[in-house]
Amino acid sequence: MFRQLNHLTVVADGRYARPEELNFLRDYLASVETRISAYEKIRAEAEMMADKIQSMQKAENPRCFHLINGDRSEICRRDLVDTIRLCASAMLFSELDLLRDNFLLWYRTIVKSFNYEASSSSTYGKYLPNMMKELLTPEEQQVMQPVLALGSSILSK
Amino acid sequence: MLRQLEKLSLEADGRYASTEELEFLKNYLAAAEQRISAYEKIRDAEEKILNQVEQQLRAKSPYIFRKGNQDYSAVCRRDRKHVLRLAAAAMLFADLDALRDGFLLWYRTIIKAFKDEKVAQVTYQVLPQAVNQVLSGEEAPLMQPVMALTQSILGE
Numbered sequence: 001m002f003r004q005l006n007h008l009t010v011v012a013d014g015r016y017a018r019p020e021e022l023n024f025l026r027d028y029l030a031s032v033e034t035r036i037s038a039y040e041k042i043r044a045e046a047e048m049m050a051d052k053i054q055s056m057q058k059a060e061n062p063r064c065f066h067l068i069n070g071d072r073s074e075i076c077r078r079d080l081v082d083t084i085r086l087c088a089s090a091m092l093f094s095e096l097d098l099l100r101d102n103f104l105l106w107y108r109t110i111v112k113s114f115n116y117e118a119s120s121s122s123t124y125g126k127y128l129p130n131m132m133k134e135l136l137t138p139e140e141q142q143v144m145q146p147v148l149a150l151g152s153s154i155l156s157k
Numbered sequence: 158m159l160r161q162l163e164k165l166s167l168e169a170d171g172r173y174a175s176t177e178e179l180e181f182l183k184n185y186l187a188a189a190e191q192r193i194s195a196y197e198k199i200r201d202a203e204e205k206i207l208n209q210v211e212q213q214l215r216a217k218s219p220y221i222f223r224k225g226n227q228d229y230s231a232v233c234r235r236d237r238k239h240v241l242r243l244a245a246a247a248m249l250f251a252d253l254d255a256l257r258d259g260f261l262l263w264y265r266t267i268i269k270a271f272k273d274e275k276v277a278q279v280t281y282q283v284l285p286q287a288v289n290q291v292l293s294g295e296e297a298p299l300m301q302p303v304m305a306l307t308q309s310i311l312g313e
């Protein structure tokens with residue numbers, strides 16, 4: 001939402017913003033309570049979701065967190081928790097482009113350099129979206145869905 | 158508005174926003190709806206406001222826009238229009254510091270360079286009332302600090 005808001009301040013420097021140009025702000029204001037409520041649910045359950053996802057990953061492949069230097073479960077869990085939080089933030093502020101450009105594209109490199117693509121695909125393409133479905137109301141899912149789709153499209157192979 | 162949101166967004170990169178921050182966000186944005194409303198009223202009543210100010214200025218002094226033989230009504234109206242719009246934007250985005258540092262101080266120099274201190278003084282005394290007339294009782298207090306800042310810098 002920031003690019004539009006930033007753009008609006010620039011626009012309003014040179015002329016009055018037109019009704020249409022204020023619409024994104026009205027739309028955002030109309031959805032803010034849903035976004036906040038979804039955000040708070042995710043915040044409350046993020047750790048539990050990360051635990052569950054790791055369990056399911058390990059059940060599929062017991063050595064999935066064993067990389068060159070041994071068992072890296074801790075690091076992977078931390079990365080997963082962080083990524084969930086950044087997704088929640090992108091949903092809260094309605095910011096897909098920033099999430100993609102400032103994080104997802106960079107993070108994909110970590111995934112690649114550790115040859116973690118298979119697990120990443122199931123995490124972000126299957127496990128995480130399913131958990132969000134169970135956690136959120138239909139209205140809340142609606143605002144979260146684009147973020148999950150973006151994350152899955154970039155972090156899955 | 159933008160900076161608070163950006164600040165919160167930046168911090169939410171590193172950790173979850175707390176319930177208080179989200180409350181703040183909600184309350185802050187609730188005020189935003191009134192700001193949008195006030196902003197649109199000023200925009201839609203722009204001509205009316207500028208006309209009213211012009212009338213009051215001419216009533217005080219018929220030659221107020223003249224310098225020697227030249228009539229500067231058009232230039233003054235143009236400038237006044239700009240100031241009103243930027244003030245409305247400052248109210249919309251709740252950003253007084255940017256208004257002052259990004260515009261008013263610069264524009265004060267223009268006024269001084271052309272020796273228009275007296276006209277500016279009267280103009281920005283009169284403008285706030287003209288603006289208030291188009292706003293509701295709840296919206297007027299949103300413009301008040303902006304008008305006061307404008308008057309204090311441009312009207313000295």
Ligand SMILES: CCC1=C(C)/C(=C/C2=NC(=C\c3[nH]c(/C=C4\NC(=O)[C@@H](C)[C@@H]4CC)c(C)c3CCC(=O)O)/C(CCC(=O)O)=C2C)NC1=O
Binds near residue numbers: 065067079170
């Ligand atoms: C807030 C957003 C954010 C994230 C998510 C992030 C990730 C991140 N993962 C890192 C490391 C790492 N990440 C992993 C591995 C994994 N991580 C996974 O999600 C899997 C792909 C894989 C598990 C199998 C490993 C092995 C390291 C290197 C740790 C090391 O050896 O120092 C590093 C390097 C610094 C460090 O080790 O702390 C960062 C910055 N940084 C950020 O700012």
Ligand SMILES: CCC1=C(C)/C(=C/C2=NC(=C\c3[nH]c(/C=C4\NC(=O)[C@@H](C)[C@@H]4CC)c(C)c3CCC(=O)O)/C(CCC(=O)O)=C2C)NC1=O
Binds near residue numbers: 229232234239268273
């Ligand atoms: C960001 C928006 C913006 C503003 C505000 C602005 C102001 C502005 N007013 C100017 C001139 C001027 N402004 C005034 C006078 C007045 N102006 C008043 O608000 C009254 C106090 C007074 C009426 C009597 C005069 C007399 C001039 C000189 C015009 C000339 O000599 O041609 C000039 C000098 C260049 C020019 O003539 O265009 C600027 C830049 N320009 C902008 O782009």
